Amino acid sequence: MTFKDLAIVAPILSALEKKGYTSPTPIQQQAIPILLAGKDLMGCAQTGTGKTAAFAIPIIQHLYNDPQRSKQKRTIKALVVTPTRELAIQIDENFVEYGAFANIRTAVVFGGVKQNAQVDTLRKGVDVLIATPGRLLDLMNQGHISLRDVAYFVLDEADQMLDMGFVHDIKKLLTKLPKKRQSLFFSATMPAAIVELSNKILGNYERVTIQPQQTTAERVEQGLFFVSKSDKPELLSHIIKSRKPASVLVFTRTKHGADKVVKYLSRVKITSAAIHGNKSQNNRQAALNAFKEGKIKVLIATDIAARGIDVSELELVINYDLPNIPETYVHRIGRTGRANASGASLSFCDVEERPYLKDIEKLIKQKIPVLDHPFVQAYEEKRAAPPPAAFKTPRKVEKPKKPKWRGARKEVKR
DSSP, rough: GGGGGTTHHHHHHHHHHHOOOOOOOHHHHHHHHHHHHHHTEEEETTTTSSSHHHHHHHHHHHHHHTGGGGOOOOOOOEEEOOOOOHHHHHHHHHHHHHHHTTTTOOOEEEESSSSSHHHHHHHHHOOOEEHHHHHHHHHHHHHSOOTTTTOOOEEEEEHHHHTTOOOOHHHHHHHSSSSSSEEEEEEEEHHHHHHHHHHHHHHSSSEEEOOOSOOHHHEEEEEEEEEOOOGHHHHHHHHHHOOOOOEEEEEOSSSHHHHHHHHHHHOOOOEEEOOOOOSOOOHHHHHHHHTTTTSEEEEEEEEHHHHHHHOOOEEEEEESOOOOHHHHHHHHHHHSSSTTTOOOOOEOHHHGGHHHHHHHHHHHHHHBBOOOOOEEEEEEHHHHHHOOOOOHHHHHHHHOOOOOOOOOOOOOOO
């Protein structure tokens, strides 16, 4: 099947052809006809399966075919809400590319930067708004954004939205949207809380669930290094210098940890950059662009900041710290196994992280192959060392109680 078989209009086909797209992915093949027919949709598919095009193409086509659009002042007709700044920017770029010949005007708003430029863009009039929840509600409260004309609403990465605590913002937003609209709901997983939220957003909806022919864990070549925490920096530099990957995305558990890795790599003459929540949006975007363009080969990221990183042909993912949530491991290594592509992932595991490893291997239903490395002896010594003696809490010694006086002391006259 090709995109022509999906009854897509010529301007969008031209844009897709310019990007080299000919055949739709499974979620695009199933979702686009449903959305072109005007129905609500719940889509469940992993990151990297082509979800953005699955909802962007039909929305652009609806706007292109609207005879009233050219006669009216541009107002927000489509709203896409997503959890992170990076993902919002990526979705906006996709809308611009797919709608290049359809006269579609977009805007993206997110926090972490001054609002003036975003407000100026909104004043000029836009058809499609891509936003993170916090900045969207802020600009609505200031009167810069009205949702009264929204006809198409998309909630993307809903599971991550809930994980980041945006559920109350989403519920506030729902009260401001027109009841008559087409709603699209996308999530990589469908726990009970997500299903409950979808029932509040969607009307009479269709459901599309994409199970890849191979799971991410099967597509990606995986390896495991048992290594002491103190030896992780040297092992990382050893891998980068020996393997010489064209691009490597390194995950740390904390923002402080990401900055420490960058400083260490700088000392051993490896150029890298970090993206996390404490970095300004300009710094984060500059680092991400440099990574995408190949100006730097090593990018250090925390999990939340990594949402929205879409780098074609990413060669290697390194889990510098194992995640304590096993599903996060699958999302991480999926950065290098985009769509049907293959990739490689290497994970570092300290003694204290072995419980995390057990949960991960239970989830992916396979053992990750253990690899040898120059620092394995230190790990084995630490593992074989006897546990520290139990700390004994000293027995509590009760203080003697002071005698209680039944009445006030009488003054003794001398």
